[in-house]
Amino acid sequence: MRELDYVRASDVEEAVALVSGDPDARYLGGGTNLVDHLKLGIARPARLVDVGRLGLDGVEEQDGPDGRVLHVGANVRNSDLAAHPVVRSAFPVLSRALLSGASGQLRHQASTGGNLLQRTRCVYFQDVTTPCNKREPGSGCSAVGGYGRQDAVLGASEHCVATHPSDMAVAMAALDAVVVVRGRQGERRVPVRELHRLPGDRPDLDTTLEHGDLVTGVELPFTDAARCSTYLKVRDRASYAFALVSVAAALELDGDVVRDVRIAWGGVAHKPWRATAAEEALTGRAVDEDAVRAAVDAELAAARTTDQTAYKLPMLRGATTRTLLRLAGKDPS
């Protein structure tokens, strides 16, 4: 581990100035991802700027530009956010997604901003002795032709087939959350669906943020669909495992017919994957097993699988069907 400076910023302006002015500086949230990276040699910053004491700890209802939102400060811990009464009642998908992630200790430590910006768990990315385009641009992608059980089936490129590991971000994608960012140019709002990017030929870039951009919070718009929402995570063991695939879904019915549906998938792409083709296929229809399967297949038309990832398609079909039938109040069993 390289020796480094540690600075605790006292306000947002100072934090942004410290990091944007120094290409070797990084923000430190709860540290549950970044500190591992320091030990493993994946990240070698010269300076860490701790953003844990910037006053970004509130969860408050506000009027946003497009209506009422719940504003979540970037430093709110995953466990606090999951337990928040408004989150539990108005955004159950988010609470469930958070609780399905990591372990109790990690959730107490992990921050909202850090969770959004955690990096892939691709085993080659995490091992500096193997080539990886994300870690070392141009060195090659070891995952192609290698261990691929966790790899992407949508939106991957020949340069990178990694998946984004966050459960929380999948729920936020389904909720059309907006990330509030402070950069050198001041504050801007980035829809969470536009925060993470597909790898293309620049897998080293996880997000559309620039160096020095600080996440200060996330806004969750109140909707009827969000109230009727849930998260299903499929994994090998019953807890403490990253998703093989996951489904975040929110549903508003008009009688029997879908008025508004949001579906986001985890474990399938370099970013939380909003299944818009599936949403379109379902809108205006009744929710039944055949309709959901057809909708999922519409989304998966673009999927590319290998021997190791082929299982993700039937798993997505099953998980999505089960989730939507439950939300529609139809006991699937």
Add this chain to the structure above:
Amino acid sequence: MSTRTSTTPVTPRSMGTRLDRVDGPEKVTGRATYAVESAAHDTGDPLHVWLVQSTVAKGEVERLDPAAALAHPGVVAVLDHTSAMRLADTDDGELAILQDPRVHFRGQVVALVLAETSEAAREGAALVEVSYREEPHEAELREDNATYRPETVNPAMDTDTEDGDVDAALAGAAVLVEQTYRTPHEHNNPMEPHATVARWAQDGTSGEVLDLVDSTQGVHGVAQTVGPVLGLEATQVRVRAPYVGGGFGSKGQPHAHVVAAALAAHAVRPRPVRLAVTRQQMFALTGYRTATISHVRLGADADGRLVGLEHRVQEQTSAVKEFAEQTASPSRMMYAAPARRTSHRLAVLDVAVPSWMRAPGEMPGMFAGEVAMDELALACGLDPVELRLRNEPDLDPETGKPFDVRRLPDCLRRGAERFGWADRPREPRSRRVGDWWVGTGVAAATYPAMKMPGNEARVTALGGGRYGVAIGCVDIGTGARTVLTQIAADALGVDPGAVDLEVADTRLPSASVAGGSSGTSSWGSTVVAAAQRFREEHGPDPAAGAEVTASAAKSPAETETANHSFGAVFCEARVNRWTGEVRVPRLLGVYSVGRVLNPVTARSQLVGGLVMGLSAALFEESWRDPRTGHVVTQDLASYHVAAHADVLDVDAEWLEESDEAFTPMGSRGIGEIGIVGTAAAVANATHHATGVRVRELPLTPDRFLS
């Protein structure tokens, strides 16, 4: 000098009772120090050692440049094959590190960095520049490359066996099951990673040159192995292992890091060094269970009686050191088939050295054999419990000897009763509860009862009715300290509180490894021998200072009978109809293991074995990338072991029993049998739940989705 002493059965007083762990308070209050925390060498201001590992699977180190590492603040030295001490014996390819530029597997130790802090050592290791002349390698086990026939398989068994005309028997069988079963590489992953603290004392006044505190399953074994490698007599190596956080076989013999610590300590003698292996490094350096491919053929008559049995195993060893797992061994003694054939063939690969892992041989072998028996039961239209009962042998099929105790039928019947087996629908895929297909499965378990040679114990009267009992064995967390205290107390006829037990130091009388489920049998019999001899020589009221050192003579069972423990594992599995996820709400093992000496520590072993078997059934797999020879799932986030949420109703029960023909305590050994058969019971239950037969571990959700 010790005398070989015949023992008489010990009347149980403390044995069989729930004595609390004698080292419990130290452990729960954090006062128990594990190897890397040991203060033994603190006064010598220890340096920290970090291992530099090869990044190619085969070839030679071309150039190793330590300059950048040496320039890093805190780094004191870099050792490589040009600068490390020459070893006296390089026959053991795993231990012969830093002697030449050859690279035999990816992750091999190619240099050591010594520094004032652990952080500086680690950074120094990252700064050592190594270039290699790479050669083509082979790192993948396949059916077409596992063709090498070893001379023997572990520990010294026949590679192949054949009794009767197997082909004719199978050709004439009314029912035939012919299938291939696979188990993956598995890594032991004890809670405490391997670590060694070493100090090389130049003056040899006490006759000791190298002083080690090591995380090992046997201190004498370490001294006997690394002594000659370093050119020392075993007596010149002192090894201590006061507390060990698990081993599961991976600490059964010293691996390269112990030699690395010794070489580092030699370079800076008399300054001590501290070497902690990281979790990731364990995946290359501290052993693992080989993957196995089992080709099984079972032939039976119309009533389900086996007429022929074949178990051909393919597995791997490493080019640098041979290790031949005895995977087919349980098929040699399990069931009464008149014609039987077993064989082992290995792929010799450019990979890290396989080693012992809990129930080597039995664990993968019984997965294959017991899933095959389940398939045979279905093919014969028989209940799987009944099929096993019909194939009970009268004599051990392998040796022709009578069994010492063989109570598999009792285990099956008792387990079936407690589990509620009678209500089970015969047809697979006949029960669904909500999102889950529900099924049950059974498998048999077995493990040989063993005693190891090379044990001595010393009993000393301390005065005031107290006794010192000393034997150099290691308590790796199993509770050996506690159980040996109970055995010594009963053998001496005193309260456990009157016994001061000393263990885990080569200065104490010699002890065999904590492995092969042989520890309590071997050490306990020895302690009994010493105690009984002590009473013979010194009577009930000995003078303070009276002392006897003794070893135990063989018991009659060791030569006259075939000695094995048995068990039956019952499992309920649920498979999610939407996602393929597998969960195990119920797991029960019923065992015949001789007398249980302490129900608390025994339960930990048996339930722990069941949990480890469950973990292997559902999750564990080390994925070696054939392109690099590297295990890429090298941490506990990608190498999954069972989490708490996976371990629901897991229980173990044992039959009332005392095997005094085998040991004077009546016990037989319990450390490994819990993992045996468990994965088969889970696989059989998932088949019963879904109708999908999975013949390869682990049983991950993808295997149940079509």
